Amino acid sequence: xxxxxxxxxxxxxxxxxxxxxxxxxxxxxxxxxxxxxxxxxxxxxxxxxxxxxxxxxxxxxxxxxxxxxxxxxxxxxxxxxxxxxxxxxxxxxxxxxxxxxxxxxxxxxxxxxxxxxxxxxxxxxxxxxxxxxxxxxxxxxxxxxxxxxxxxxxxxxxxxxxxxxxxxxxxxxxxxxxxxxxxxxxxxxxxxxxxxxxxxxxxxxxxxxxxxxxxxxxxxxxxxxxxxxxxxxxxxxxxxxxxxxxxxxxxxx
Amino acid sequence: xxxxxxxxxxxxxxxxxxxxxxxxxxxxxxxxxxxxxxxxxxxxxxxxxxxxxxxxxxxxxxxxxxxxxxxxxxxxxxxxxxxxxxxxxxxxxxxxxxxxxxxxxxxxxxxxxxxxxxxxxxxxxxxxxxxxxxxxxxxxxxxxxxxxxxxxxxxxxxxxxxxxxxxxxxxxxxxxxxxxxxxxxxxxxxxxxxxxxxxxxxxxxxxxxxxxxx
Numbered sequence: 001x002x003x004x005x006x007x008x009x010x011x012x013x014x015x016x017x018x019x020x021x022x023x024x025x026x027x028x029x030x031x032x033x034x035x036x037x038x039x040x041x042x043x044x045x046x047x048x049x050x051x052x053x054x055x056x057x058x059x060x061x062x063x064x065x066x067x068x069x070x071x072x073x074x075x076x077x078x079x080x081x082x083x084x085x086x087x088x089x090x091x092x093x094x095x096x097x098x099x100x101x102x103x104x105x106x107x108x109x110x111x112x113x114x115x116x117x118x119x120x121x122x123x124x125x126x127x128x129x130x131x132x133x134x135x136x137x138x139x140x141x142x143x144x145x146x147x148x149x150x151x152x153x154x155x156x157x158x159x160x161x162x163x164x165x166x167x168x169x170x171x172x173x174x175x176x177x178x179x180x181x182x183x184x185x186x187x188x189x190x191x192x193x194x195x196x197x198x199x200x201x202x203x204x205x206x207x208x209x210x211x212x213x214x215x216x217x218x219x220x221x222x223x224x225x226x227x228x229x230x231x232x233x234x235x236x237x238x239x240x241x242x243x244x245x246x247x248x249x250x251x252x253x
Numbered sequence: 254x255x256x257x258x259x260x261x262x263x264x265x266x267x268x269x270x271x272x273x274x275x276x277x278x279x280x281x282x283x284x285x286x287x288x289x290x291x292x293x294x295x296x297x298x299x300x301x302x303x304x305x306x307x308x309x310x311x312x313x314x315x316x317x318x319x320x321x322x323x324x325x326x327x328x329x330x331x332x333x334x335x336x337x338x339x340x341x342x343x344x345x346x347x348x349x350x351x352x353x354x355x356x357x358x359x360x361x362x363x364x365x366x367x368x369x370x371x372x373x374x375x376x377x378x379x380x381x382x383x384x385x386x387x388x389x390x391x392x393x394x395x396x397x398x399x400x401x402x403x404x405x406x407x408x409x410x411x412x413x414x415x416x417x418x419x420x421x422x423x424x425x426x427x428x429x430x431x432x433x434x435x436x437x438x439x440x441x442x443x444x445x446x447x448x449x450x451x452x453x454x455x456x457x458x459x460x461x462x463x464x465x466x467x
Contacts, residue, residue: 155444162440165440165444166332176296176301177299177302178295179297179300180295181304183448185286186449191448208284208452210451210455212334214331214334215330222452
């Protein structure tokens with residue numbers, strides 16, 4: 001299955017945000033949800049079919065214009081499944097955030113069912129003076145199930161410079177992924193990258209979690225847990241929306 | 254190419270301060286995740302496939318592209334979210350340069366580059382190939398932690414070296430992949446991360462008493 005979805009958020013000139021484009025197709029359906037609150041628009045990803053399954057090629061493009069505020073959520077976890085013998089399923093997510101724009105990407109977790117072979121490619125460009133909160137949670141297998149193969153390949157750039165470049169590989173084909181250097185038998189892992197204004201404070205966020213200042217103007221919070229609840233406990237409090245967002249506050253390094 | 258020169262670069266007795274670092278093992282032992290040789294094997298396999306591959310690729314790239322050390326150093330910054338690990342890497346880079354300068358004429362370079370950049374710079378100055386720089390990087394990635402394991406857990410040194418012998422082919426494989434990709438643009442170089450190495454390093458940096466610097 002091939003599918004493409006696209007969302008473009010623009011400032012409406014009255015302190016709010018409007019959606020200039022909101023287009024999707026199964027299984028990447030997009031729905032605007034809730035009223036405009038404090039200038040924010042919320043869009044939910046709605047899974048319109050099972051999967052991703054092997055062979056699927058999915059693409060989501062997000063564009064946040066100057067002064068626009070977009071929050072992207074999903075209604076349910078996405079479940080990567082094996083399907084027929086085929087190349088890996090690939091989800092490509094691109095996002096651009098203009099100066100003064102804010103994007104919050106806070107979807108429900110991805111679950112790697114046994115036998116899945118799934119690749120997520122994330123490419124985010126934040127302009128100087130834009131803000132970003134980007135969360136990705138991964139659960140390695142359903143209940144009492146071995147993990148399928150997932151490769152999450154992420155690059156986040158700020159003001160034209162690569163700020164965060166990270167790949168995470170789990171499951172068959174990723175040597176030592178369940179060893180003590182990578183997940184240590186933990187079945188869930190979450191990362192939250194914050195860029196621009198309104199960064200969380202660095203420090204220890206739990207027994208297996210930390211909030212780390214990146215070398216550039218951003219912050220990474222990472223949490224590993226036996227299950228997704230442990231990850232949510234560490235990262236959830238960092239995702240609260242503080243209002244109003246200080247849009248043009250210079251980022252701290 | 255000189256095999257003896259490569260052995261010098263990979264030798265744990267090179268006075269570059271490597272013995273002061275456990276390569277992220279000490280916090281994982283404290284967390285109870287590594288208790289025996291099997292636990293160490295899982296740790297080393299994961300480390301080799303993640304930061305081992307990244308270090309080897311950047312060492313090979315630094316050996317091959319001696320005019321791009323600044324860009325490559327920035328690439329490692331973007332791949333090292335933990336400030337404790339960035340600090341440890343730069344401290345080891347500086348110590349390695351100090352030893353290397355006494356051995357070979359090294360081109361001008363930043364004072365404290367990331368360790369793989371320093372390693373690549375030494376390899377280039379010594380006339381070694383990118384593939385050899387990659388092997389030295391991958392090799393030091395596992396041998397440093399293995400020797401720390403013997404000291405921290407009192408493991409049988411014979412059993413630990415038997416493990417290293419079993420890992421040697423994987424070390425060669427990782428180094429070959431790293432060398433093959435060492436000409437790629439910086440953003441496309443390997444970036445496989447290890448969440449528990451990052452988290453452990455941050456926790457470790459807060460300890461008042463520790464045996465190793467990282």
